[in-house]
Amino acid sequence: MDVILLLEQLLNGLQLGIMLFLIAAGLTLIFGVMGLINLAHGSLYMIGAFACAAVATWSGSFWLGLMASLTFAAAAGALIEVVIMRRLYHREHLDQVLATFALILICSEGTRWLFGSFPLYLDVPDIFYGAVNLFGVLQYSRYRLFIIVIGLFTALCIYLLINKTRIGMRIRAGAADRQMTAALGINISLLYTLVFALGAALAGFSGALVGSIQSVEVGMGEPVLILAFVVVVIGGIGSIRGALVGALLVGMVDTLGRGYLPQILQLLLDPVFANTLGAALSSIAIYLLMIVILVFKPKGLFPAHG
Amino acid sequence: MSEKMLNRALLSLLIIAPWLAHWIDEPYYVSLATRIAILALAGVGLNIALGLGGMVSFGHAAFFGIGGYVTGILASHALNYEPLFSGIFAMSGSTQMLFIWPIAMLVGAIAAIFIGLLSLRTSGVYFIMITLAFAQMIYYFSISWPNYGGEDGLPIYLRNSFPGVNTLQPIQFFMICCTILLITLWGVSRLQDSRFGNALKALRQNETRVAAVGISPLGIKLAAFVISAMITALAGSLFADLNRFVSPTMFSWHTSGQIMIFVILGGIGRLYGPVAGAIMFILCEALLGSWTEYWQFFLGLLLLWVVLFARGGLIGLLCGDKAHD
Numbered sequence: 010m011d012v013i014l015l016l017e018q019l020l021n022g023l024q025l026g027i028m029l030f031l032i033a034a035g036l037t038l039i040f041g042v043m044g045l046i047n048l049a050h051g052s053l054y055m056i057g058a059f060a061c062a063a064v065a066t067w068s069g070s071f072w073l074g075l076m077a078s079l080t081f082a083a084a085a086g087a088l089i090e091v092v093i094m095r096r097l098y099h100r101e102h103l104d105q106v107l108a109t110f111a112l113i114l115i116c117s118e119g120t121r122w123l124f125g126s127f128p129l130y131l132d133v134p135d136i137f138y139g140a141v142n143l144f145g146v147l148q149y150s151r152y153r154l155f156i157i158v159i160g161l162f163t164a165l166c167i168y169l170l171i172n173k174t175r176i177g178m179r180i181r182a183g184a185a186d187r188q189m190t191a192a193l194g195i196n197i198s199l200l201y202t203l204v205f206a207l208g209a210a211l212a213g214f215s216g217a218l219v220g221s222i223q224s225v226e227v228g229m230g231e232p233v234l235i236l237a238f239v240v241v242v243i244g245g246i247g248s249i250r251g252a253l254v255g256a257l258l259v260g261m262v263d264t265l266g267r268g269y270l271p272q273i274l275q276l277l278l279d280p281v282f283a284n285t286l287g288a289a290l291s292s293i294a295i296y297l298l299m300i301v302i303l304v305f306k307p308k309g310l311f312p313a314h315g
Numbered sequence: 316m317s318e319k320m321l322n323r324a325l326l327s328l329l330i331i332a333p334w335l336a337h338w339i340d341e342p343y344y345v346s347l348a349t350r351i352a353i354l355a356l357a358g359v360g361l362n363i364a365l366g367l368g369g370m371v372s373f374g375h376a377a378f379f380g381i382g383g384y385v386t387g388i389l390a391s392h393a394l395n396y397e398p399l400f401s402g403i404f405a406m407s408g409s410t411q412m413l414f415i416w417p418i419a420m421l422v423g424a425i426a427a428i429f430i431g432l433l434s435l436r437t438s439g440v441y442f443i444m445i446t447l448a449f450a451q452m453i454y455y456f457s458i459s460w461p462n463y464g465g466e467d468g469l470p471i472y473l474r475n476s477f478p479g480v481n482t483l484q485p486i487q488f489f490m491i492c493c494t495i496l497l498i499t500l501w502g503v504s505r506l507q508d509s510r511f512g513n514a515l516k517a518l519r520q521n522e523t524r525v526a527a528v529g530i531s532p533l534g535i536k537l538a539a540f541v542i543s544a545m546i547t548a549l550a551g552s553l554f555a556d557l558n559r560f561v562s563p564t565m566f567s568w569h570t571s572g573q574i575m576i577f578v579i580l581g582g583i584g585r586l587y588g589p590v591a592g593a594i595m596f597i598l599c600e601a602l603l604g605s606w607t608e609y610w611q612f613f614l615g616l617l618l619l620w621v622v623l624f625a626r627g628g629l630i631g632l633l634c635g636d637k638a639h640d
Contacts (some may be wrong), residue, residue: 046440096623102440103371106578108622110572114615116570233567235451242444289459296452300433303445307437 016071018268019261022271024153024199025261031215031232033240033252034167035208039249041184042204043098048109049213050237051090051230052116055158057213058220058229059120066114071134075144075217082213083206090205095198113231115192123226128224156218164253171249180204184247236263239299245309254310259295318634321585324570325594329355330493337486337562346557351597352492353553358498358577358589359545365575366584368539369519370435374446376570377430377453378544380563382551384417384457387469389491394472412491423548424541431540436531447568454566470563475556482556492553496590499546503512504586506542509513515539528552532571546575556559580621 036050061083065074077122089112097105137152171177182190183200191197216230223229240259244251271287280287292295329348333351336344357379364370392399392408399406409415411465435443458466474482480486506512514535519526522532555561573596581592601618603610 040440046443093619093623102443102473103365103579103583103623104626106371106373106443107572108619109573110576111615111618111622114611115619118609118612118615120375120613231568235447237328238444239448242441243450246440250393285461289456292455292459293452296455299448300445303431304438305440 011102014268016088016147017149019154019155020149022264023263024157024160024260025264026257027157027164028215029209029233029236029258029260030164031160032237033244033256034249035211036237037241037244037247037249037252038180038184039208040206040241042180042187043094043201044074045094045098046105047094047103047208048106048234050208051117051234052113053082053086053209053212053215053230054233055120055230056085056116056133056209058146058225059124059129059218061220062131062225063124063133066129071132074131074261075214078213079210079215080209081230082216083210085213086209087202087206089209090202094205095201098201098249116200117227124227127226128226131221133221147180152221156222159218160215163214167211167249176203177190192291207284236295239295240253243302243309245311246307248311249310251309258298262297262298263291266294270294281309318630319585321591321630321633325587325590327466328496328602329590331590331596333486333489342485345489347483347597347601349489349492349557350592352496352555353550353557354488354574354577354597355590355593356496356499356553357547357550358394358550358593359496359503359586360543360550361574362578362584362589363503363506363546363587364540364543365578366588367507367513367519368496368536368543370536370540371443372434372446372543373443373571373575374430374448374450375547375567375574376566376568377428377446378451378571379551379554380453380457380561380565381423381559382548382553383425383555383565384418384463384553385470385548386415386552387471387474388463389415389418390430390471390473390475390627391463391469395409410473410475412475412482412556413554414474414547414560419548420545420551423544423551427541428537431537431544432593435536435540437540440628447571447588448572449572450566450568453482454563457563457566462561468560468564471555471559471561474559484494488557492557495549495553499549500586500590507586511535511538548590580618580628582630585628588628595629 032050032054034068036047036051039045039047039050059080061074065071093108093112097108108122133152135154140148141151141154143149143154151242160213169177171180179190179195179200182193182195183197183204187197190200219233220229236259240255241252241257242255244253246254270291271284274283274287274290277283306312328350333345333348334504334510336342336348360378361372361375364372364375388603389399390410393410394408396407397407398614430446434442434449437445463469467524476482477491480487480491484574509517514525514530518532518535526532553566554560554565577589577592579592580591580595581588596614599614600610603613607613627635
């Protein structure tokens with residue numbers, strides 16, 4: 010097998026994994042701290058991408074767009090939390106699923122109303138055009154490399170925020186025992202709004218980053234949302250560490266599966282059939298992975314609460 | 316208003332309206348009513364798992380789609396004169412509904428046994444997500460597998476037939492769907508009050524206690540899940556015949572969400588909840604859809620309002636709280 014191609018696929022898998030981690034981190038935090046299943050997380054991803062595309066087109070600056078994606082998604086998240094989510098914390102999961110499903114309808118159609126059905130395009134700044142030479146052998150897209158670097162940096166920031174700061178300590182305390190945390194005089198509802206806005210900002214940010222590779226369109230959040238849920242469930246709901254491991258696992262399995270499964274099957278089967286089967290199997294590989302993991306570890310790889 | 320009266324009113328509305336439409340020669344409204352009956356049937360199926368058993372399955376689109384694809388595949392083999400299997404288990408396609416329905420339900424049941432056995436090991440959010448994952452798996456498989464249309468879906472050139480009925484006539488096909496819905500409602504009402512139904516309802520409330528009196532939770536839950544899936548698969552088969560087309564959309568998670576919406580809009584755990592929910596949903600779709608292109612926006616608002624403020628759904632709103640079961 011071609012080593013250079015394998016290296017490139019590994020980097021692509023890493024890039025997908027990092028992006029998934031940014032989305033899944035918010036999702037798993039929101040679940041861990043508030044006990045809320047948020048299907049509308051994909052909508053926040055979409056809002057971030059649209060905010061970035063709109064502001065970048067208006068101002069001509071990609072960086073302003075990125076800032077806008079963070080701000081808009083965080084603001085939308087805070088608004089949604091204060092107006093709607095607060096009423097859902099004590100409800101059954103079924104109610105949460107439905108209410109956030111309704112939110113998806115509202116956000117998607119609302120965005121379609123504002124921006125129309127045509128996809129927007131988001132140009133990357135000039136310095137990210139073209140490829141960069143890695144290890145002397147591999148030509149790799151500068152922009153994808155930028156995504157990997159900024160994603161790793163953000164992941165590090167999340168780690169430091171959660172594990173080394175006072176606010177992170179409060180978030181962890183809220184996840185472990187919300188009544189006790191409230192009893193110690195911490196403003197729980199403010200903390201919840203903050204966590205939700207943080208998760209929303211991360212989702213919006215990754216939406217803006219990925220928006221330049223793909224197109225920015227209504228419904229772009231849904232496939233990603235389901236992938237992020239797979240990540241969260243594999244990692245163990247509520248666990249940031251689990252989300253990181255799950256995201257990298259899903260990113261790698263998906264990318265390598267699509268790249269290599271048809272080839273591997275060709276060694277065993279008739280080539281045409283192997284291609285068809287390989288394509289079909291690689292599109293469901295991550296779900297198979299999730300099911301296998303859940304069968305053996307029904308609470309994910311890193312169960313958050315004991 | 317008592318729940319019984321409301322149920323009767325809903326059923327009469329569902330049966331009389333299409334006949335009126337047929338009488339004034341408006342086949343569109345007949346097919347609208349057929350859609351309602353079929354989707355209500357899917358909801359009645361889900362309600363067994365969701366309302367009675369408390370199993371929040373976010374993957375019932377899998378069974379709905381399986382019913383649809385079984386119908387489409389059998390019909391396409393029959394219409395193209397290709398045998399489905401050759402060899403010892405030789406089998407040709409069919410365009411007979413009476414043959415297609417049991418096959419659709421059987422395949423749905425086999426899938427449900429498999430999915431149920433693996434999913435029921437988990438609970439809570441994990442159950443929601445693993446059922447969703449199974450449905451997504453089938454969804455992506457149906458898109459990437461090129462036989463039977465792949466992403467483009469599979470047309471059924473001629474609606475399948477039923478002895479003594481001209482299924483191509485909208486009102487006659489409606490009567491078939493409506494009759495199945497009525498029979499199913501009757502069956503489920505018997506099931507609810509049976510020993511099995513009581514055990515299932517008890518399981519929803521407290522699994523440990525049920526296990527303590529000597530009833531194995533897994534068997535009951537699995538049986539309920541399978542029955543629920545079979546009814547939804549039957550609805551999927553009828554839906555395929557209604558549209559004369561099956562596509563991967565039937566497997567999509569939006570379909571799962573939609574079936575769930577019928578149950579919730581109407582009132583979860585109530586026998587006629589899905590009927591009320593489907594009537595309301597389809598009428599909203601038709602009314603809002605004729606008024607604005609962005610009808611899903613308003614549907615979302617309505618749904619959000621129901622979840623946040625009207626927790627018993629439509630029937631709960633009109634009839635007050637459900638009697639304790």
